[in-house]
Amino acid sequence: MRALKGLLFCLCLTSLQAVADWYPVAVQADGQPLNYQPLARAAQAWRICALLPHGKDRYWWGVAWGLDDEAARQGVRLGIYEAGGYENPQTQIAQLQACRAQKADAYVIASINTTDLCPLIAQLQGEGKPVIDLVNRLDCAGISARSQVSFADMMREVLAYIEGSREPGPFSIGWLPGPQGAGWVADGESSLHQALQNQPVTLYHGGYAPVDRASQAQLVRRLLSEHSDVDYLLGNAEAAGFAAQLVQTSGNHYRAQVLATYTTERIIEQIRDGFILAAPTDSPVLQARIAIDLAVRALERQPHPRLVSPLIEMLDQRSLSRFDISRLMPPEGHWMIRRDLPQ
Template sequence: MRRLIYLLIACLGTIPLLAEATLDSSWTLQQRTPFNAKIQTVKSIQYKQLTSAKKPWQICALVPHLKDAYWIGIDYGLVSKASQLGINLELFEAGSYYRKEQQLKQLEYCLNQPFDAILLGAVAPNLLDNYPGQINKPIIALVNRLDNPMITTRVGVNWYQMGWEAGHFIAKAVKKIPPSSPVTLALLTGPESVGGSDWVELGIQDAIANSHIEITSIRHTDNNRDLYRDQLHNLLNDHIPSYIIGSAVAIEAAIGTLQHKQLIGQVKLVSSYLSPATLRGLHRNKVAFSSDDQVVLQGKLAIDIMVKLLEGAQSFGDIGPQIQALEQGKVQLDMFNNSLAPASFYPIYRVTPKTNL
């Protein structure tokens, strides 16, 4: 029943998506080298997007989950661009970063069905090493890196840089605090060593390396608000840090937890990526900082690049939007069309050319 509802939404909702998808003829992007490296050289480019496809290609998209605003934003970008180009898209979610076997089954399905190509938001960098069969279709890494020589195009940002931006903000903010006054930092960056959490933590650590900031706690859990509330409860019972850097879901949970414990203002919150709740927190001075990697644009770009590859283009390497550094009190709520799905959007799992009514 749930899937039927999503398909109905896809049929009814593509007209506004199509209208929005045609607003810009080109995007300002970054190409990064070396491919999949932690430290990269960045080249700014103007990328001209497609306005049509040569045929109704069939694309399979695999993502870890659709449980938070990040991947829902990716979904919105995928759906809007697929609708605009008149191609077929089917999306499958593994359900969690801890469900590698489920994603491998979904990969097997997409390889054996009449899909032309696969967009793979992998639950683990080594996912393809665990696939025993033959891979005979083009695969683009979507958001998360894939450590496999057959992958030569990845759409996303550098997650080390996402963490570095967050850590750099804190390092700048505490420069005027005397070294004798301890500045403590707790990390709640997401599932351990999957997605981008490991590189986010490395970026944070490098950004604060020459400061007097001490990381006093590193905690991991799946991106679930209730699980983060438990982690926050344990953290704050153990000690009260000066700053908490976390995933957007962790920071969303922290806003309410700090308010309940009357710690607003005493503990500053920094988000490693953007969500509607963290954006409101920035606007209301409840969140000090957030990195923003423009996930809607990433979804649109992934579809656009995959169609170009299917129509004869060469690999695009490591490519994606520029990371935006957002500080509290300096954001306007209506300037994030490339970053967040509309509040009215619900996940859509299938787009067909017939839905372009």
């Protein structure tokens, strides 16, 4: 039966991904609703360098695929680099330096942290090279445009879901944010503390770590061993995915309901199977596609918004069937794309 469910799920995903065009798509652009329409094609084969923090999970596989597919559609040449993890900021700096040495025309950057790349970005600004801030948030001058969703808003959606589903009275949350220093983590954590003010809640902080399964599993095990009666466990996708499995196999030793702060393919499967209660999605494939279009618009001096954000969608068992999965993950058989910048 489980195999049949998996087959039907895959068929559903395939049908959802068989969409001719990803646009027009409803977004918030500079704070206003907009049906975003990309350019039909770039005026020339611009060379664009894309930097990602890592390629360890399906979230970034989707980002890489969205970048690659939109670059091919618009006829631009794209290099895609990943730094191997949030613990490798020096690698991302070196990758940006290498792209600059190769004279890339524009840069799309999902940064490891908010400030380390700022000196190099200032140099690129002086050279007139567009820089698009993708997903993670850069706190630098000289950013041409941003394609990202606020993780503060994502957190507010998750907490509103918990508030709408929990029983009245005191409750507790175990919190597993992700890597310290990442902009998306800082934004989500700030929103969490703000939203929980004056709430009858006890918050247990599980600690920071890179978002690989081994690191997050260690934090999950420690948090649940110290607070086995926690009501909700809220964490990054790797933490939530492992926690859901641990709770399900514990023989009712843990009672935590698990939610993720963002969605990956594995999180969707666990929501479908009832292991994870809910998670918001920031549509990373769409963010990547829009980032390429913003880079081309900036290169061709065409009007464009400064900030474009796909609409946040909360996913649970009820809403999952209505969600277009092509906003989140690549088609079946696509893995992480890595490519040097073409000459």
